[in-house]
Amino acid sequence: MKRPAAVTMGAVLVVLRVVGGAIWLIELAVSWRSLLGEEFDGVEVDAETVNVLLLVVVVPGAVILLVELVLAWLIFLGVNWARIVVMLFATLSISVSFVTWWVGDQELHLDFTLVTLSLDILVMLALSSRAARAYARRPKPRTIRGATGSTELDGS
Template sequence: MTFHDDEPEPTARPARPEHPAQRPGYEPVERLLRPTPYDPGMRRPATTVAGAALVLLGALVGLATIVDLLVHWREYAGTIEIELDGVTLDPEMIDASLWIVVAGVALSAAVQLVCSLLILRGHNIARVLVMTVSAISISAAFASWWARDQEITLRTTLPSLAVDILVLLALSSRSAAAYARRNQKR
C-alpha cells in the first residue's frame, strides 16, 4: 500500500488511557500483605452489603426449606422408604426425624441471620466465619463431584454453589476487609 503526499497517513489506534484505579492482574507479596488502612469513619462498602444480603438470602432459603419440609414431609418419607428397599420405618421415627431435620435447618438459618446482621455492622469474626463455611461448602461440592460423579445442576447444588462463590468474592474483597477491621487498633 502506497501513500501519496496528499493522502493522510493512517493513524495508529490511540493507546488506552491509564486507569490508576485499576489493579494489575498480579500483585507483589508486599502489597498483598500490607495491612488495610485504619479508618473508623469508613462508610459501609457495597461488597459488605452484597455479602450480607447473600447470607440473608441463604437464611430465607432455610426458612422456605422448613416450610417445604413441613408441607411435604410424608412424600419425602415415602421416598426414603423406597430408597431403603422396602424397609418400613416406624411412623414415630419418621415424625421424630422430621423435627430433627427442621431443628437443624432452623439452627442453620438462625446462625445465617445473625451472621448477616453482624457482617452489616462490621464484625470481622462473622465475616471470616461465613467465608470459612462458604469455602468448606465449595470444597465439599467439588469433592462430591470428583469422588462420586455427582452432577452439579440447577436442580442439585448449582444455586447454593453459586451463592457461596459470590459470598466468598464479596466478603473477601479489600473494601469488605477494611470495613470489618476499621475499628481494630494497630
Template structure:
C-alpha cells in the same frame, strides 16, 4: 493506599507482595463499602433459600416417609419414627439459618469474626460441592446445588474483598 473517598483502592496486577502485606490504616470513621452490604445481603438471601428448602422438604415429607423403608443395622423404623426425624432436621436447620441470619447482621455492622466464619463455611460448602461432583458424579443442577453453590461463591467474593476486610478491621490499631 486509599482513594479520595478513603476507600481502599483495588490492587494492580503488578503490585508487589510487600506492598500488599502492609497493614491498612486505622480508620474508625470508614463508611460501609458496597462489598460488605452485598455480602450481607447474599448471606440473607442464602437464609431465605434455606427457609424455602426447609418448607419444601416439609411439604414433601409425608410422601418421602410413605415411600421410605428404613432398615438400619437390622432395626426397622416406623413412619412415626421417621416423621420425628423431620422435626430434628427442621430444628437443626432452623438453628443454622438463625445463626446465619445473625452473622449477616453482624457483618453489616462491621464485625470481622462473623465475616471470617461465613467465608469459612462458604469455602467448605464450595469444596464439598466439588468433591461430590468429582467423586460421586453428582450433577450440579438448578434444583440441586447450583443456587447454593453460586450464592456461596458470591458471598466469598464479596466478603473477601479488600474493602470488606478493611471495614471489618477498621477499629484495629496496626
C-alpha cells in the same frame, strides 16, 4: 468510615442463602414422607418415627439458619469474626459441593444446587474484598463510661 458496597452485598447474599435454606427446609418437610417411603432400609416405620426423624433434621437446620441470619447482621455492622466465619462456611460448602460432584454422587442442577453454589461463591468474593476487610478491621471508637453517661473517643 463509610460501609462499602461489598459488605452490604455480602450481608444481602447471606440473607439470600438463609431464604434459600428456609425454602429447602419447607420443601423437605412437605415431601418428607414420600422421600422416606413406607420402609426405611427395609424396616417398616410408623408415623411417629417419621415425624421424629423430620424434627431431627428440620430443627438443627432452622437453628443454623437463624445463626446465619445473625451473622449476616453482624457482617453488615462490620464485625470481622462474623465475616471470617461466614467465609469459612462458604468455603466448606463450596468444597463439599465440589467433592460430591467429583465422586459422582451429586449432579449440579439449576433448581437448587447451582444457585446455592453460586451464592456461596459470590459471598466469598464480596467478603474477601479489600474494602470489606478494611471496613471490618477498622479501628472502632472507644467508649468511656462516666457519671454523666458515655463519651466516644475516636482513638486518634
